[in-house]
Amino acid sequence: GQQVMQIPQYQHVQEGEDFTTYCNSSTTLSNIQWYKQRPGGHPVFLIQLVKSGEVKKQKRLTFQFGEAKKNSSLHITATQTTDVGTYFCAGAPGDYKLSFGAGTTVTVRA
Amino acid sequence: DAMVIQNPRYQVTQFGKPVTLSCSQTLNHNVMYWYQQKSSQAPKLLFHYYDKDFNNEADTPDNFQSRRPNTSFCFLDIRSPGLGDAAMYLCATSRVRVTDTQYFGPGTRLTVL
Incomplete structure (x- = not known):
C-alpha cells in the first residue's frame, strides 16, 4: 500500500499567491524526490533531498526535508500560470523503491 | 533528445485482444519500471527490472506481463485487456538503484473498446 501521504489533493490558487504542499511518511526515508506532471504530460523530476533538515530552492520553489526525514514540503511563492500541474512527492524508505504520494493538483486563477 | 521513448503514444485495442507496449532508453540505466496511471491518480507501479531481475508488485494482475530482452528495451504485454485497463502506461528508468531519480x-495512452 501507499506509504507516503500527500496533502492537499487539490490546491486552487490565485495568481501571485503562495501555497504549500506537504508530504508525510510513517517511516524514515533515505531520500525524498519531487516530480511535476503538467496536464497531459508525464512526471518530470524536480529535485531530490537527502539530508535531515535540508532546504533547496529552485527560483520560486522551496523544498524542505524534515529533521526526522519523515516529511517534506514544497512551497511556491508568487504562483504563476506556468505552475499549473500535479506535484508528486516520492519517498524511499531505506533501500526500498520509491513510493509516490497521491499528488497535489494545482490550478491557478488569473 | 528523447531519452526514454515509448511507442506507440496512443494505442486502441479491443476487449480481450492482446496488446504490447514498448519502451526504449538511451540512458543505459540499470532499472526500468512500468507504471499504470489513471485519470487524477498517482502512477501505480506494476513491476520493475533491476538489470535482468524481474520484480512484480504484489497487486499487479496476472494479465500484465513484461519482458526486458536487453538493457535498452522493455515491453509491457497485456494478455487480455479489460475495460478497466484503459489508462496511461508510463515507462521510467533510473540509473543504478531503485532509489535513484526516475x-x-x-x-x-491505451483505449480498450
Missing part, C-alpha cells in the same frame, strides 16, 4: 517516458 526518468519517465511520455507514456502510451
Whole structure:
C-alpha cells in the first residue's frame, strides 16, 4: 500500500499567491524526490533531498526535508500560470523503491 | 533528445485482444519500471527490472506481463485487456538503484473498446 501521504489533493490558487504542499511518511526515508506532471504530460523530476533538515530552492520553489526525514514540503511563492500541474512527492524508505504520494493538483486563477 | 521513448503514444485495442507496449532508453540505466496511471491518480507501479531481475508488485494482475530482452528495451504485454485497463502506461528508468531519480517516458495512452 501507499506509504507516503500527500496533502492537499487539490490546491486552487490565485495568481501571485503562495501555497504549500506537504508530504508525510510513517517511516524514515533515505531520500525524498519531487516530480511535476503538467496536464497531459508525464512526471518530470524536480529535485531530490537527502539530508535531515535540508532546504533547496529552485527560483520560486522551496523544498524542505524534515529533521526526522519523515516529511517534506514544497512551497511556491508568487504562483504563476506556468505552475499549473500535479506535484508528486516520492519517498524511499531505506533501500526500498520509491513510493509516490497521491499528488497535489494545482490550478491557478488569473 | 528523447531519452526514454515509448511507442506507440496512443494505442486502441479491443476487449480481450492482446496488446504490447514498448519502451526504449538511451540512458543505459540499470532499472526500468512500468507504471499504470489513471485519470487524477498517482502512477501505480506494476513491476520493475533491476538489470535482468524481474520484480512484480504484489497487486499487479496476472494479465500484465513484461519482458526486458536487453538493457535498452522493455515491453509491457497485456494478455487480455479489460475495460478497466484503459489508462496511461508510463515507462521510467533510473540509473543504478531503485532509489535513484526516475526518468519517465511520455507514456502510451491505451483505449480498450
